[in-house]
Amino acid sequence: MNTRIYNARILTMEEGKPAFFGEVWIEGDTIVYAGPKGKETDIVWDKEIDAKGNLIMPGFKNAHTHTAMTFLRSYADDMKLDEWLNKQVFPNEAKLDGEAVYWFTKLGIMEYLTSGITAAYDMYFFVDDGARSAKDCGFRYTFCDSTNDFGGTAESMEKDYIRLNEDPSRMISHRLGFHAEYTTKKELMEDIAQLAHKYQAPVSVHCSETRKEVEGCRAHSGMTPVAYMDSLGLFNYGGTIFHGVHLDEADYDILKKRGMYVVTNPASNLKLASGIAPINRYLKEGIPVAIGTDGPASNNCLDMFREMFLVTGLQKVVCDDPEAVPAMEVLKMATVNGAHAMGLNECDTLSEGKKADLIMIDLKQPNMQPIQNTEKNLVYAGSKQNVKMTMVAGKVLYQDGEFYLDCPAEEVYEKANSLARKILD
């Protein structure tokens, strides 16, 4: 499938490059040209899309989520974290099976598409069913291993790592990871560090999400979670920490030294009263930040626009500085940094040779008018309503409110409702 998009305002997200008017050409799953119109070619187009002056840019990357938790959406809100986890989340997750994860993941992927998200970094169980769901949708999916004391071993992780990285198109991939320091015994973490060493691979993990977690780690190890996990060799080849809300001074140095990424999840951190991550500080330290929605049970929606506004809005008020975390930095977090934090370097910018994971933003909506400083406006006023098209690997999966998947939206809703009722009743 060869596609030409013309009459487009193009934002490549290449460092320092302003938006320009032109065309994007796609052969198969790859961008082969992004530049002004007028260039000659002998490519035969299967599809030509008139962008009508709307914005074409790289898709957003959801750099931390638990997609299949859609089944718990709005099932347990306005509730203390402990009660939420122990009474609502864990007992119901225990009733899940692969079939349920398949459909709940599909529902989440549909929501990603409505928000211009073209790839997700997912930590959940039943990975083969999750992978099947993403494949059937044509959605790009990276797994972060979820091993902890209640499930998974270094051996099972290695098997998943090998099997789920077999796809040469990189539609499905897998990275070393585990749930968290507080759910994983030292020996298991040491095994995972060995695995990281064997593959010289980064490790991703929930880290420093709540004060309680940090205090707990300090009580048993005398160190912060960042320092403790680093002392076990887990971050010798870099990695990504999810949340990173409560950090000590020395933690920043470790993150910098190891070249690590932080994925922030502001809506979830508000809703569960975990805190506000020090994004402005990360920027000042040069520690790259990406953005995740976290799972739909804690958020409850999977909307990059809400997260983007929160990333900057919260910093402005916390730092008492309206200049804190400018909009272009936020856009970079939601696209380029997200791709890097999940190991998708071929999906970061809209450039020749990169994967054709891109979106069209409808500028002919009241919230985008008058047209002045579209990039800032995307962060401060953008909404799902502005997502006119979401393309993954050169295929349009969502356009003008319609989904182009392997089954009708209605079927996904029916399955998700009946499976959720079976589990929750």
Add this chain to the structure above:
Amino acid sequence: MNTRIYNARILTMEEGKPAFFGEVWIEGDTIVYAGPKGKETDIVWDKEIDAKGNLIMPGFKNAHTHTAMTFLRSYADDMKLDEWLNKQVFPNEAKLDGEAVYWFTKLGIMEYLTSGITAAYDMYFFVDDGARSAKDCGFRYTFCDSTNDFGGTAESMEKDYIRLNEDPSRMISHRLGFHAEYTTKKELMEDIAQLAHKYQAPVSVHCSETRKEVEGCRAHSGMTPVAYMDSLGLFNYGGTIFHGVHLDEADYDILKKRGMYVVTNPASNLKLASGIAPINRYLKEGIPVAIGTDGPASNNCLDMFREMFLVTGLQKVVCDDPEAVPAMEVLKMATVNGAHAMGLNECDTLSEGKKADLIMIDLKQPNMQPIQNTEKNLVYAGSKQNVKMTMVAGKVLYQDGEFYLDCPAEEVYEKANSLARKILD
């Protein structure tokens, strides 16, 4: 025009009444029935709308805004408040005329419709042009007078109050108000208090938005803005304060004693680094809170969904309590309290005899699935994308992404762009 809406999940927002399945009947601009199906009638229907199981509820009320500031949207972000006001806002507002306000207001009204907002409480200049814009759109509009030392007198306010309250349909109305304590000299405030006394009417005003404002007031009067304005008799007949971010203990007592409303504007307060209003405290004190977007220059969007999530999300983290400000309280703020705070008691709930200002929420979208606890989900996961229809005074003004106004959307965008360029270039 008589309209019957059937197959609807109906949330009336009447205190304690859960959602139910049924029908809503509308004669002219008034709701004449909201209940289960099967009731007999001899009304002849001009229009019958199959809600297909989607949610019908009262429209949101934007209880504080400066609509025509759409022309400054994304023109001055990531900037200190003083610089923003003095370099970007004031000099450019000085170039406005009635024609510009007409079109910039229309653009804002279109955005309200996309977010399910059916009435706005607007403080701006050129009120007759704003009123003409709202009338031409068929949108419900309440003006809050903006008098201050740079424009307006008690006499001009009284004239506006009489003229703009002439409309028996209450599509346009006007309330006593002024910009703020820090922009208005004592004598003028005393004149306004006299006017309030004459009409036994509440007064609305910006109040306690920033620390600087509170400190300034204390320096010259020895009192907080709430106490100082109350001491001048301005709140003898109640009123509404916009923002209410920085309050003293005694201020809560004054607000309670006077039966006043607070309108919170969380996105604007974040973006301008003003602070986080004590919403949880207001709830505990029994002080009714409504929600506003503030103007599009400071926000930058006019989206009740974003505001609703912020109202509760910010309180959860500030109070370190995920149970703080539950979702139903937020829905009440965005509908019932909003209507009351702007004097539209006939627009608060979806009930017999009330105005037919209502919206249809699309539940057949991934972010609303599976369907469980729709009301909570609306607050935590809702988005403009879920607004399927917005009806004001019995007329559909927005449905399935199309506007039904007196001119095409494209014309509003063209006018807004060309007028903004003329002012800003």
